[in-house]
Amino acid sequence: MDKNRKARLVGATVLSGVFVAAALTGCSTPSGDDTSSGSTEYxxxxxxxxxDASSDWAKAIDACAADIGITIKRNAGNTGDTVKDLTTAAAGKLPDIAMVDNPKVxxxxxxxxxxxxxxNGLDVSDIQENILTAGEIDGKTYGVPVGANTLGLYYNPDVLEAAGVDIASVVDGASLTAALEKVVASGHKGITFSAVGTEEGTFQFLPWxxxxxxxxxxxxxxxxxxxxxxxxxxxxxxxAPQSVLQNTQGTSWDEFKTGEFGFAENGSWFKSQADEAGYGVIQIPGEDGKAAPxxxxxxxxxxxxxxxTSRYATSVKIVKCLTEGNNGADSLGYIAPTAAGQQAQLAADPSLQFWVxxxxxxxxxxxxxxxVSYGIISEQVYTAIQNALSGGSSPADALAAAQKAAAAKLG
Known part of the structure; x- marks a missing residue:
C-alpha cells in the first residue's frame, strides 16, 4: 500500500465532513474498571x-476509554509500518487492539x-456479511470492520451534456466506450483512473x-x-490518458477536478468534493448490464x-465501542458496517444512500x-495491467504470464 493517506486505496478521507457529533457520543458499555487483569491501560x-489528538477519531477513542473507565494508549503509523511492526513485535509486546487494512487481516x-x-467472545452477528467476510479465513473470523468504502464511476454532467451523452445509456463496457468516444469527439477528455503498479491499480481494476x-x-x-x-x-x-499508468487515486482525482474529463473511477472518500463540484456518480457497470461488484x-x-487472556474482555469492550452504531465509521469517513449504523448515517445525510x-x-x-494468496495474486494483476497498458504485452500474454507467476509462487 502507498504510504500517504491520499494515495491509499482505503484512505479514510472524510466523506462529507458531517458525523462529528455521532463519533463523540458515549458508548453503551458500562463505566468503571472491569479488567480482571488489574490493568487499566490498553x-x-x-x-x-x-x-492527531484533535481529530474526530482520536476523540472517539478517548470517549470510549472514558466510558469504559480505562486509558487507551494509541500508536499511529502508516499501514505498511503497522503491519510490519505487528509481525516483528517482540514476544508479549503485541498491542491489545490493532487496526489494519482488511486484506492484511x-x-x-x-x-x-x-x-x-x-x-475473544466478540459478537459479530450484526455486521454486514459482505464487509465482515474480508476478515474470515477458513470459517474463522479475525476481527471486525470499523466501516467500509468502495469505488464508483463519477461523471461530469456539464461535459456529458456538451457531448450529448445520457448517463442512463451507460450500462456496460461497450456503452461506456461509446460515451467516451462522444466525449472526446466533443473536445473533452474521456476517463481517468489509477492503473499504477501497486495494490491501488489492482483495487481499481477489480470492478471491471x-x-x-x-x-x-x-x-x-x-x-x-x-x-x-x-x-x-x-x-x-x-x-484515457497515459498518466493512468502512474496515477494514484489521489492524482487521478486531481485530473478529474480540472473539469476536462467526462468520467473518473474513484472512491467514496471523494464524495464531499464531488458534491461541491456538482459531479454525479453511478455504480461501475458490469458486462451483464448490472452493477459490477x-x-x-x-x-x-x-x-x-x-x-x-483476561485482557480480552476489556479489549472486546473497546472494539464494541468503536464499532457500535456509526461511531468509528463517522469519525473515519466510512459507511458503517451495520444496518443500524447505516440508518443513523442516512438520517444525518440522506445523500449517502448511493454509497450505502x-x-x-x-x-x-x-x-x-x-x-494470504490475495497479496501474491494482486501483485501479478497490477503487473499485468502495467505491461498491457504500456504496450509491452498484449492483454492475453500479460495475463498468461501473470497466471503462470501466481501459480508458481502459490505452489
Missing amino acids: TLWDPYPDR STLADAGLLTTTDD FWGAGADLTALDSSEAESALSLWTGWVSDGL APTGGEFITIPIQKD TAVGDAKPRTADNLG
Whole structure:
C-alpha cells in the first residue's frame, strides 16, 4: 500500500465532513474498571498518522476509554509500518487492539498473531456479511470492520451534456466506450483512473475484472482478457490518458477536478468534493448490464493474542465501542458496517444512500477464501495491467504470464 493517506486505496478521507457529533457520543458499555487483569491501560495501534489528538477519531477513542473507565494508549503509523511492526513485535509486546487494512487481516492471522471472535467472545452477528467476510479465513473470523468504502464511476454532467451523452445509456463496457468516444469527439477528455503498479491499480481494476465474470484464481481466462482489453483499448485509443499508468487515486482525482474529463473511477472518500463540484456518480457497470461488484476498502479492528487472556474482555469492550452504531465509521469517513449504523448515517445525510447501496453490493478482495494468496495474486494483476497498458504485452500474454507467476509462487 502507498504510504500517504491520499494515495491509499482505503484512505479514510472524510466523506462529507458531517458525523462529528455521532463519533463523540458515549458508548453503551458500562463505566468503571472491569479488567480482571488489574490493568487499566490498553494499547491501540492504528494506521492513521495524519489524525492527531484533535481529530474526530482520536476523540472517539478517548470517549470510549472514558466510558469504559480505562486509558487507551494509541500508536499511529502508516499501514505498511503497522503491519510490519505487528509481525516483528517482540514476544508479549503485541498491542491489545490493532487496526489494519482488511486484506492484511489474513496475513496477521496466518502468522498466528490474532485471536478469533470465538477466542475473544466478540459478537459479530450484526455486521454486514459482505464487509465482515474480508476478515474470515477458513470459517474463522479475525476481527471486525470499523466501516467500509468502495469505488464508483463519477461523471461530469456539464461535459456529458456538451457531448450529448445520457448517463442512463451507460450500462456496460461497450456503452461506456461509446460515451467516451462522444466525449472526446466533443473536445473533452474521456476517463481517468489509477492503473499504477501497486495494490491501488489492482483495487481499481477489480470492478471491471469481476464485472466481466473473471475469477482471481484464473487470471488468464477469456473474461479477464476482456476486462484488461477494455482498459488497454481506452488508453491506446486516446479515451484515457497515459498518466493512468502512474496515477494514484489521489492524482487521478486531481485530473478529474480540472473539469476536462467526462468520467473518473474513484472512491467514496471523494464524495464531499464531488458534491461541491456538482459531479454525479453511478455504480461501475458490469458486462451483464448490472452493477459490477467493486472491492471493499477499510480497516479491521483486531484483537492480537495476549499472554494474559483476561485482557480480552476489556479489549472486546473497546472494539464494541468503536464499532457500535456509526461511531468509528463517522469519525473515519466510512459507511458503517451495520444496518443500524447505516440508518443513523442516512438520517444525518440522506445523500449517502448511493454509497450505502454501493457498499452493500461490494465484494472483499480476499473473498472466496483467498486469504494470504490475495497479496501474491494482486501483485501479478497490477503487473499485468502495467505491461498491457504500456504496450509491452498484449492483454492475453500479460495475463498468461501473470497466471503462470501466481501459480508458481502459490505452489
